[in-house]
Amino acid sequence: MSSNVVMxxxxxVSPRFKARMAGVLFLLSVVTAAFTEMFGRGRLSVAGGLxxxxxxxxxxxxxxxxxxxxxxxxxxxxxSFNLVGLVxxxxxxxxxxxxxxVVFDGFYCILIGYLAFGSSFLPRILGALMTLGGLGxxxxxxxxxxxxxxxxxxxxxxxxxxxxCLWILxxxxxxxxxxxxxxxxxxxxxxxAEAATLSRAAVxxxxx
Numbered sequence: 001m002s003s004n005v006v007m008x009x010x011x012x013v014s015p016r017f018k019a020r021m022a023g024v025l026f027l028l029s030v031v032t033a034a035f036t037e038m039f040g041r042g043r044l045s046v047a048g049g050l051x052x053x054x055x056x057x058x059x060x061x062x063x064x065x066x067x068x069x070x071x072x073x074x075x076x077x078x079x080s081f082n083l084v085g086l087v088x089x090x091x092x093x094x095x096x097x098x099x100x101x102v103v104f105d106g107f108y109c110i111l112i113g114y115l116a117f118g119s120s121f122l123p124r125i126l127g128a129l130m131t132l133g134g135l136g137x138x139x140x141x142x143x144x145x146x147x148x149x150x151x152x153x154x155x156x157x158x159x160x161x162x163x164x165c166l167w168i169l170x171x172x173x174x175x176x177x178x179x180x181x182x183x184x185x186x187x188x189x190x191x192x193a194e195a196a197t198l199s200r201a202a203v204x205x206x207x208x
Contacts (some may be wrong), residue, residue, distance in 0.1 A: 013080065013104075014015070015065075015066050015172075015173055016172035016173060018062050018065060018066055019062070019066055019168040019172045019173045020168060020169055020172055021056075022053035022057075022062040022063060022064060022066070022168055023165045023166065023167075023168045023169025023170075024169060025055045025056075025058050025062070026055070026056070026059045026161075026165040026169075027165065027169065028055055028149040029051075029052045029053075029055030029056050029059065030052075032048050032052040032055065033048070033049070033052050034051040035048065035081060036048030036049055036052065036059030042047045049089075049090070050090070053086050053089060053090050056082070056086055056121060057083065057086060059165075060079050060082045060083060060086075060108075061079065063075075063078075063112060064076065064078070064080070064191050066121070067112070067115045067116075067119075067121070070115050070118070070119050070121070071115060074111055074114070074115055075107040075111075075113060075115065078108050078112050078115070079109075081104045081105075081107040081110075081111070082104065082105060082108035083103070085100065085101040085103070085104025085105050085108065086101065088100045088101040088104065089101035094205060095135065097143055098124075098140065098141060098143065099140050101169060102137050102140045102157075103137065103138060103140055103141050104161065105134075105137050106133075106134040106135065106136070106137030106138035106140070106157075107138070108134070109130050109131065109133045109157070109160055109161060110130075110131050110135065110138075111129030111134075111135060112127075112130055112134075112164070112169050113126075113127045113129070113131030113132075113133070113160070114127065116130060116162035116164070117131070118176015121173045122164065122167065122168070122173060124168070126163055126164050126167055129160045129163050129164070130160045130161065130164050132156050132159075132160055132161070133156050133157045133158070133159060134157075134160065135156065136149075136152070136153040136154065136155070136156030136157040136160070137153070137157045138155040140153075149207075165179050
């Protein structure tokens with residue numbers, strides 16, 4: 001087996017492995033956060049929170065690595081939003097009662113959903129769900145609005161992020177080239193082009 005083939009297979013397998021790792025880490029982070037919220041007290045609560053946040057940082061970096069070939073600037077902007085939100089989560093900063101960490105996560109989900117919707121890496125329905133989830137998280141900018149839309153905004157947020165991470169955990173990402181669109185297929189020659197071809201052939205035969 002040539003080195004080019006080995007390198008090609010390594011390139012194809014590596015993003016799938018990273019995607020599944022992101023799914024595993026996301027699941028572990030969510031479970032850890034839920035366990036800490038329900039049963040954690042004192043140091044256990046702090047340790048559980050740090051573990052959950054560390055897992056989400058790793059997920060953010062893995063998603064950036066996977067999606068950066070599509071649009072590096074948008075991927076970097078999305079990762080920045082989520083990392084800043086995680087800092088707010090660690091510091092437990094909620095100015096005027098607004099959960100800023102969730103709001104930053106909403107911007108992150110919208111950008112990731114946009115990238116996923118316009119790519120062949122993930123099914124487009126997952127990109128749409130991720131975007132709707134981000135809009136659900138953005139409602140927490142206004143506490144009255146968030147309370148009015150509860151629990152639907154929370155359901156949209158969990159469904160969007162959960163469906164994407166469950167998909168990449170079970171299926172990975174699709175690295176195949178996007179199929180050629182019908183509009184991009186080769187068009188049949190027009191009548192004028194055929195007529196021009198026939199006239200040139202007639203001239204050539206007459207000269208001979």
